[in-house]
Amino acid sequence: MQPYVHQANASANWHFNWDFSESCQFTKYKLNQFYDWHCDSWEQPYHAPDNPNTHGKIRKLSVTCSLSSPEDYKGGELEFQFRNQDDPTLTRTCTEILPRGSIVVFPSFVWHRVKPVTEGTRYSLVIWNLGYPFR
Numbered sequence: 442m443q444p445y446v447h448q449a450n451a452s453a454n455w456h457f458n459w460d461f462s463e464s465c466q467f468t469k470y471k472l473n474q475f476y477d478w479h480c481d482s483w484e485q486p487y488h489a490p491d492n493p494n495t496h497g498k499i500r501k502l503s504v505t506c507s508l509s510s511p512e513d514y515k516g517g518e519l520e521f522q523f524r525n526q527d528d529p530t531l532t533r534t535c536t537e538i539l540p541r542g543s544i545v546v547f548p549s550f551v552w553h554r555v556k557p558v559t560e561g562t563r564y565s566l567v568i569w570n571l572g573y574p575f576r
Contacts, residue, residue: 442469442568443477444505444525445504445546446568449502450502450548451512453546454505455502455503455548456572457548457558457572457575459501459571459572461494461571462568463495463500463569463570465567466567466568467561467564467565467566467568467570468564469564470514470555470558470562470565471534471558472558472560472562474557475477475517475554475555476555477506477554478552479554480548480549480551480552481500481550481569482500482501482549483490483499483500486497486499487499495571497574498571498573499512499549499571499575500569500570501568501570501571501572501575502547502570503547503548503549503553503567503568503570503571504544504545504546504567504570505519505544505545505566505567506542506565506566506567506568507532507538507539507541507542507543507544507564507565508541508542508566509562510540510541511539511540511541513561514560514561514562514563515560515561516556516560516563517556517563518534518535519538519553519554519555520534520535520547520554520556521533521547521551521553522551522553523551523552549570550558
C-alpha cells in the first residue's frame with residue numbers, strides 16, 4: 442500500500458512528509474452500521490515516548506481500501522465534507538472507492554463518514570500514515 446500512498450501524495454501535490462504507517466484497521470459494516478462524521482487527525486501529536494514510530498507525530502494521510510464488490514452491499518457510501526468551503530454542508534460521495542481493491546488516499550484532516558449499510562455487508566481496510574506536525 443505504501444507505494445500507492447507515496448504516489449497519491451506526489452500526484453496531488455500535497456508532498457506531506459510522513460514516515461510511518463499504523464497497523465491496518467479491518468472494518469466490517471453490517472446492516473444499519475455506519476461511521477459518522479469525523480476526521481482522522483488532531484492537532485496534538487501522539488505522546489508515546491517509548492515508541493519512536495509514533496511519538497511526536499500526527500496522522501497526515503488516510504487510506505481506505507475496498508474489500509467488497511459494489512454488488513455485495515447497498516448504502517455504505519464514503520462521503521467527504523470540506524468544511525473550509527463557502528458552504529461547509531456540501532458533501533462529495535467518493536465513487537472511486539466502489540470497485541473491490543480500490544484505494545483512496547486523502548489528508549487525514551478532511552472530514553468524512555460512511556453512511557449506513559442498507560443491505561449486505563461492506564468490508565474495508567483503513568490505514569493511517571504518520572509524520573511530524575505540519576510547519
